[in-house]
Structure formats: C-alpha cells, structure tokens
Amino acid sequence: MTDILALFSDPAVLAALITLIVMEVVLGIDNLIFISILSNKLPESQRQKARRIGIALALVLRLGLLSMIAWIVGLTAPVFDLGIVGPPGTNGEPAFETEFSWRDLILIAGGLFLVWKATTEIHHAMDPVHTDDLLDKESPVVSLTFGSAIVQILLLDMVFSIDSILTAVGMTDHLPVMVIAVIFAVGVMLVAADPLANFINRNPTVVMLALGFLLMIGAVLIGDGFGVHVPKGYIYAAMAFSALVETLNIFSRRAQAKKAAASNRGD
Template identity: 30%
Template sequence: MEQLLTLDSLFTLFMLVLLQAVLGFDNLLYISLESQKAPKDKQSYVRKMGVGLAIILRIVLLFVLLQLIQYFQNPFLSMHSNTIVEFDLTGHSLIVLAGGIFIIYTAVKEIWHMMLMKEHEKVEGAQSKKSVKSVVTWIVVMNLVFSFDSILSAMALTSDMDYMPQLILMTIAIVLGGLLMIVMADKVSDFLQKNKMYEVLGLFILFIVGIMLLSEGGHLAKLKFFGNDVEQMSKATFYFVIITLVIIDIVQGRYQKNLLAKKAAQDKAIEEKQEASDF
C-alpha cells in the first residue's frame, strides 16, 4: 500500500486517467451514436448501463491480460509463403481488426441511409424500436475492443510497479475514466441530437476510427500486401485529420449560411422591385 501513496504513484494515476480520456475519444463517439438507436427515453440509461457494464468487464480484461498477456501477443496463425499476403495473426490483432471492420460497416451503413432520405425515414423508425438490450450489448462489446489499447498502454506506464499496486492503480484509473465517459457521452449525444448536421461529421470521424483500427490491427498482425507492410495510423495523424474535418465543416457551414443569406437578400430585392413596378 505504501507504493500507492507516493507522489510518483499519484502522478502515474493522473496520467492513466488522462490516457483513458484521450484514447477513449473514439469509443465515446461510438457510444453517443449507437445509443441513439434505442428509444429516446432510454438513451441515457443505455449509455450509463453500457459503460457501467464495460467498466466491470474492463477490470476483468485487465486481470486476464496481466495473467495471460503472452497468449494475446503470440501468433496463432501465420502465412509467409504467399507472395500476395503475409501475416502473423495474434489474439490482440484479430480483435482490433474485427472492431475496425465492424465500425467501418456501421459508419458506411448510416452514411448511406442519410443519403437516401426516404430509406432513412424507414430505417430511423426501425432503429427507434431496437431493443435496449441489443444496444447495451454492442456498446459493451465495442468498449472492450477499444479497451485493449488503453489497457496495454497503461500496463506499459506501470510496468515498474509490483503486481498488486499495478492492478489497484489501473483499476482506479479504469473506474474514473469510465465515470468520465458516462458524463461526456451524455453531453456528446445531446449535442449531436440538437445539431443534426454534425451527425454526418461524427459518422465520417467514426469511419476514420475504423480505418485507424484496421491499420493498427494490420500492423499488430505484421500484415504485408505484395511485400509492403501495413503501417499503423498514429494518434497524432488521427487527431490532425479530425481537426481538419471539423475546420472544413465549420468553414463550409459558415459559407453555406452566407450564400443562403445572400440569396434571401437577392430574392427580397427582386420582390421589392416587382412590387415597385406594379405601382
């Protein structure tokens, strides 16, 4: 216990919570969008329940990874004789790849429905009937997919600590990070519901999250196509792309607003001119 009460341990705890918050942004966006598929009066409950269950399962996952980390990192399926594709598939890489594929599928499906307005109205009605249990389940599953990176990074930050203090410190960080995610998920979801135009931006960011997970999973699996390595998208690149998308969206929104105002002014001038000519 003495190791937990040192200034160094408290700073490490702060860094762990910060790490959970930074790495959890993409997860937060998914939770906010996925929860909208539940009935409106149940959406806040779905987010809290989903993240709450995920916190418990994250702690279980942390314990499992501390005990069996080598089984997640060692390859269980390899291919090197093929000139087209080569890989060393691990449990970690398989989970990340599956998560990336699912998120890209979800983002593309929602974007497609938005493009087809009539279809979107039907789907929107169908989504409102989606069961609370189903939405909570997907939030928990994807939360665990996103957990791998944050837990493994946290393990690297606390690698110099003894087993028990390391477990306790990381558990506290997971709980605090989860509580922060519950609060922020409600705020992000409310913002998206009040500003529907930003939902498109959110889906494209989610699409980039899927690409990032695919690149990460390919890198972990040492995936090669025609002898070329799959490189992992860095977090710096990811956040740069997000900032660029947000700036483009803001500029385009302002420009569109100015065009509409200009058109309204022109229409008003034409009407006034016609009224004057009538007299």
C-alpha cells in the same frame, strides 16, 4: 494502504498516472462517439439508459481485463503465420505483418464491424426512406431495438477495452495506477455522454462527421491488426481539426440564421 501511499509518493509514478489518464480519456473518445451515435437511434426515453449501461459495461470490461493482465498480455503472442513472402527487391519482407495474434484478430474484427456500421449509418442518413416507411407511413419506425444497441455497444466496448488495457500495460507496471486511470477515464465518459449525444443529435452535419471518424477509426484498427501502425497522435489531430472546422461552420450557420430572422422581422 501504506504501500499505495508510498507508491504514489514517487514522482515517476504520479507522472505515469497523469499521462495514462490523458491517454485513456483520449482513447475513450472513440468508444463514446460510437455509444452516442448508437443511442441516438433509440426512442428518446431509452437513450440515456443505453448510454449509462454502455459506459458501465466499458468500466466492468476494463476492470475485469485488468484482473487478467497476464492473459491480456498473452493475446499479443503470435497464433499463426500466413508465411507470405514479399516481392523481389524487398528482401522477402511482405507489405504487412504475416504473424497474427489474438489481439490482431480482435482489432481486425472490431475495425471491420466499425466500418460496416458507419457505412450502414451513412447510407441510412443519405437515403432514409425504408420499405417499412413505404408500406405504412403512419406507423413509427424504430431503427434500432434496445437489446440490439446494447449488444453492439458491448462488442465495441470489448475491442476498445482490450486496446485501452494494452496501452495501460505498456505505460506502467503498477496495477493501482492502471485502475485509477481507467476509472477516471470512464468517469469522464459518463459525464460527457449526454452532452455529446445531445449535441450530435441537434446537429445533423455533426452526425456525418462523427460517422466519418468511426470509418477512420475502423480503418486504423484494421491496419493495426495487419501490423500497419498509424501514430494515434495523427488520428486525433485530424479529428480535432475536423471538429474545429465543423464548429466554425455551426457558428456561421447560427449567425446567418439570426441575420435572416432579424431581416424578416424588419420586413
């Protein structure tokens, strides 16, 4: 305990903790958006439970991975090399990294899954009529089972957890700092999960925007796996700007609806 107190008395460690908390919270946004969209496809009685389990799994995975830091760092070591040579005039340098580590493969697989899932959900939103509906219009159609949702959340939790822990390892060497930052970030996810999911559910256009975010995040994960690194600041700045524009659209639609309602009462 004395060692921990002495550790956090160092201003440099405190600065690293604050910076890492901010980074972990920002990185958790991707995870939270996916959990929100997926849980909203479940029956209403199961949604909160799925979100709680998904976030709890994210915490367990992150803390478990922190206990295996040496193994996590080892995931960045090259596993194989494609040996591709670039075209003439490029000094033999290919357009992307040809050496792949386990981290790269996990990011590529996670990115492909995100792109597939987001594309499927967009198709469902654009064309919601399914064969089951046509066969029996009276029976309620559950678009996702609880077990399937948990499995998909677990898979993406793993991808986002590895990215989160590697970010933490790159910013500090102190395990207590990483643990506190991870617990704080997951706590923020837990608090924000229900309000975010309910907001997305109440505003259909936000669903499409969130799916667009997932598509972009998936593409970034794939690019990162191939060694094409897009600064995350650009990604989150674009997401924040898009969210701001959509917020203005929501306020505009509400104002128009109130005006139309007042006009109807006047008539």
